[in-house]
Amino acid sequence: MDGLKRQAAAQALEHVQDGMKLGLGTGSTARHFVDLLGQRVAGGLRVVGVPTSEATRAQAEACNIPLTTLDEVDRLDLTVDGADELDGALNLIKGGGGALLREKIVAAASDRMIVIADDTKWVDVLGRFPLPVEVIPFGLAATQRAMATAFAQSGVSGQMGLRKGKDGHFFVTDGGHWIVDAHLGRITDAPRLAGLLSLIPGVVEHGLFIGLASTAVLAGAQGIRVVERR
Ligand SMILES: O=C(CO)[C@H](O)[C@H](O)COP(=O)(O)O
Structure with missing residues (x-):
């Protein structure tokens, strides 16, 4: 699986041109991309990156990739x-x-977002993976009640769990918030659910990315498949 992730990352690197300003993702697949990008930077490629987490910032710095901010x-x-x-x-x-x-x-x-993944991430309907929702700790129960209403209004239901870290304590995001993972199974109207969740005051952000990805690079046993958003 790790080999497939690296293949997808290597394919995405083909889209990087000298002088580009890049968003650097987070996770085990994005980690391959940052690693490969670092090798290209060492070879003379000039880019600047904005990391999407403190973990990616640390990796990019270790790879000597010049960084900037959205400010x-x-x-x-x-x-x-x-x-x-x-x-x-x-x-x-x-x-x-x-x-x-x-x-x-x-x-x-x-201007563009390329998603890199092994092809097990490709699904007919989103929702088998628990939906992460980043929340403010204050008023958590009220926020979760509002989330349950949003789920019902978009035709889904399921258990919610507050994410814990490896140390057994609540997982705290880089922004100092908590994450509720919602086990919804099948999200048949993801844009509607995304809109409803965004209206809840205690929800900082949710993990539904609607209309943001322009291209997907999927690596599988049969090779690489590139899918463009229609
Ligand atoms: O959204 C993310 C981190 O917040 C990751 O992109 C997502 O979890 C995929 O990670 P991986 O490449 O390790 O499977």
Whole structure:
């Protein structure tokens, strides 16, 4: 599986041109991309990157990739990031690694987003992967009640769980928030659910990326498949 992730990352690297401003994703697949990009930078490629997490920042710095921020540059040319699930419309579930907020800010500030993944992430309907929702700790129960209403209004239901880290404590995002993972099974109207979740005050951001990805590079046993958003 790791080999497939690296193949997808290598394919995405073909889209990187000298002088580009890049969003650098988070996760085990994006990690391959940053590693390969670092090798190209060492060979003379000139790019600047905006990392989507502190973990990616540390990796990019170790690879000597020049970094910038969204305060210093206007738009990014391209973001390359992984996903937990993607469907035929190139709508995504992201946030398995907990970086969804910065990932979405960076993707939205990019002219193009390429999703890199092994082909097990490709699904007919989003939702088998629990949907990460980043929340403010204050008023958590009220936020979860509002989330349940949003689920019902978009025709889904399921258990919600507050994510814990490896240390057994609540997982805290780079922004200092918590993550509720919602086990919904089949999200038949992802754009509607995305819109409803965005209206809830205690929800900082959710892991549904609607209309943000322009291209998916999927690596599988049969080779690489590139899917463009229609
Ligand atoms: O959204 C993410 C992190 O917040 C990741 O892109 C997603 O979890 C996929 O990770 P991996 O490449 O390790 O499967």
